[in-house]
Amino acid sequence: MEKQKVVIIGTGPAGLTAAIYLARANMNPLVIEGQQPGGQLTLTTEVENFPGFIEGITGTELMDNMRKQAERFGATFMNGWVTDIRTTQRPFVLSISGSDDIVADSIIISTGASAKWLGIPGEKENFGRGVSTCATCDGFFYRGKKVIVVGGGDSAMEEANFLTKFASEVTVIHRRNELRASKIMQDRARGNQKIKWALNKATTEVVDENGKVTGVKVTDNDTKEEEFIKTDGLFLAIGHTPNTAFLNGKVKTDENGYIIVKPGSTLTSVPGIFACGDVQDVTYKQAITAAGTGCMAALDVEKYLEGEMALDWSQTLS
The missing domain is CATH 3.50.50.60 (FAD/NAD(P)-binding domain)
Incomplete structure (x- = not known):
């Protein structure tokens, strides 16, 4: 050798x-x-x-x-x-x-x-075409657009707050009713008027059209009701x-x-x-x-x- x-x-x-x-x-x-x-x-x-x-x-x-x-x-x-x-x-x-x-x-x-993935249809297929794992890297491309952040920890709150510098609206989707983030990070996010919330919902599919993400499908964990949320970009912040x-x-x-x-x-x-x-x-x-x-x-x-x-x-x- x-x-x-x-x-x-x-x-x-x-x-x-x-x-x-x-x-x-x-x-x-x-x-x-x-x-x-x-x-x-x-x-x-x-x-x-x-x-x-x-x-x-x-x-x-x-x-x-x-x-x-x-x-x-x-x-x-x-x-x-x-x-x-x-x-x-x-x-x-x-x-x-x-x-x-x-x-x-x-x-x-x-x-x-x-980066951890959700493991849902349309996720990896659209990576770089509307799906991202880094707000600092890609947030600039969503100026004036609506985006989604998936996650409930400190990283998700930080990414959501950061994205409000560019996006017109940021929706945080989390699978539980309660966030895992520290109180100070939660308070910052909840105090940001650009951030909307979709809690207790599981993200089940990324939907695209002509090579661009157009939205995600989510399911309410209690009612099992399915919902389509329009978005221009999906940011994964689950670790x-x-x-x-x-x-x-x-x-x-x-x-x-x-x-x-x-x-x-x-x-x-x-x-x-x-x-x-x-x-x-x-x-x-x-x-x-x-x-x-x-x-x-x-x-x-x-x-x-x-x-x-x-x-x-x-x-x-x-």
Whole structure:
């Protein structure tokens, strides 16, 4: 087995940024692409809030450009799915589905977090055509239009309030009579005159016409009565699932599965393993913040491999 200096798991903005920095530093990183090369950004249409693109850029094109940039400096890519990391020995050993094991002196985990779906007809088919999982990313496109937010937690209230900056009306649909959000977040949302409520209703179908979302079907949980709610856009705010199951608990995570890193760094609980992007970000989940932590991870790896970071882990994660 050929040993690698650094293996990057994941090819979203974080992983590709780390690859660009490490390749330019002559570290020759190996990047493992999973089942969705380019990450969630490849599922979006226009990206208008990534710096440097005046007219915007498609998510697929942005990720393709970043990949080619990393390749230009010497990063190599392989397609595969990491099923296990053996952390009890140095160097680390990564098990890859359908391929030989890989040995690495250091690892960057940038596997991201996947938005949770309702699992209803018309939902994934209309993603990027009226269905979104990010109000910050897509809210601008709904200026003067009616939109729906599905969810009852703090994230849903935050997204609903944010969307009122653009939309003429925001309807919050939640499957229960009571919201799960904190009182302060509920109060803010209920005090916003642009926000309407459809509680105790289950969203059952996304309806589209000529490639555009026109509304959703909901069912009252008590009466079982079905209703059609017109909308120009549907925002899902029911949470994310970090893609960390393959770690099998070998790297410390929080109760929701997000990798815990030392504040101000990308150091995990295992010396030599680093995490960047949405897999460790419980707050922002933006392409630009993911890219920023990818840069941080690359710089941390350089210091680690040069032997300058050995003491940092002694005071890292409790």
